Amino acid sequence: MSTDFNFNRMRNLLRKNIGEPEIQELVRNSDNGATHSAHVGFVQFREYGVAIMFKEAPWIVQSYPPGGENDLYVNAIHFYSNGYEANSQYQGELPEGVRFGDSEDEVVKKLGMPHDKGGGGYIKLLKKNAPAWIKYEIEEDILNIQFNERNQVDLVTVFTKPLK
Numbered sequence: 001m002s003t004d005f006n007f008n009r010m011r012n013l014l015r016k017n018i019g020e021p022e023i024q025e026l027v028r029n030s031d032n033g034a035t036h037s038a039h040v041g042f043v044q045f046r047e048y049g050v051a052i053m054f055k056e057a058p059w060i061v062q063s064y065p066p067g068g069e070n071d072l073y074v075n076a077i078h079f080y081s082n083g084y085e086a087n088s089q090y091q092g093e094l095p096e097g098v099r100f101g102d103s104e105d106e107v108v109k110k111l112g113m114p115h116d117k118g119g120g121g122y123i124k125l126l127k128k129n130a131p132a133w134i135k136y137e138i139e140e141d142i143l144n145i146q147f148n149e150r151n152q153v154d155l156v157t158v159f160t161k162p163l164k
Contacts, residue, residue, distance in 0.1 A: 003029055005050050005092055010077045011158050014141060015061060018054055018072040026052065034072075041072045049080040049090035053159075060160055076159035084154050094156055095143060102153045104134065107145055111136055119146070131155075 003026065016023055018034065018041065027034045030043040034054070041054035054072035057064040061073055081100040082089035089100060096110045108114065120132035129149065136143040138158070146155040 003045070003048070005045070005048050005090070007079070007092055007094060007158075010050065010052075011138075011141065013052070013074045013077065014158070014160050016074050018074075023052075023074065036072070040075075046087045049082075049084075049087045051078040051080070051087075052076070053078065059163065062163065074160075076157055079156040081148075081154040090156075095138070098145065098153060098156065100153050100156075103151050104132070104147055107134065107153060111143075115142075137161075 013023065013026075018024070018027070027043055029045075031046055032044065035042045036054075039056045039059065043052040043054075045051065052074055053076040055075040057069050057071045057073060060075055064071060079090040079092070079094065080087035094100075098107055098110055102110075114134035115137045116135040118133060119130045121130055122128070123130050131146045131148065131154075132151070133144055133146045135145075140161055142159050142161055144155075144157040144159065145153055146157070148154040
C-alpha cells in the first residue's frame with residue numbers, strides 16, 4: 001500500500017465525512033475496513049502504526065444535511081509506538097520533532113507548556129494506573145501526547161475540539 005500517513009496530511013482529514021473519496025480509499029486499504037459501533041467508527045493500519053476514529057455528525061460538525069446525523073466524520077487520528085495495542089511504530093515525523101520514547105520534559109522543551117495535563121493516577125476498577133498525558137491546542141484541534149509507565153511517549157493523538 002502506498003498510503004501517505006504524513007502527520008499533517010492525516011490531521012487535514014479531521015472533520016471529513018467517511019463518504020469522501022480520500023477517506024473511502026483509506027477504508028479500502030485498511031486492515032479490516034471500517035468498524036462501527038454505537039456512535040463511533042474505527043479504521044486500523046497496524047503495520048503503519050496509525051488508526052482513524054470517527055464519530056457521528058452532531059459530535060463533530062456544526063451543520064450536516066437533513067437525515068445526516070448518523071453520518072461518520074473523522075474525529076481523531078492515533079499514531080502508535082511499537083507494540084502499543086499490537087501496532088507497529090508510526091514511522092513519520094511528529095510535531096516539532098517529538099519522538100516516541102521522549103520524556104515529558106523533552107516534549108515540553110519541544111512544544112512548550114501544555115494546555116492541560118492529567119492521568120497517572122490509580123484506577124481501582126481497572127486495577128492499574130491511568131496513563132499520564134499532556135494536551136496542546138493546535139488551531140482548532142487538540143494534540144494529546146500519552147506517556148507509558150516509564151514516562152516515555154507511547155501514543156500521539158490529534159483530534160477535534162469538542163463542539164460548543
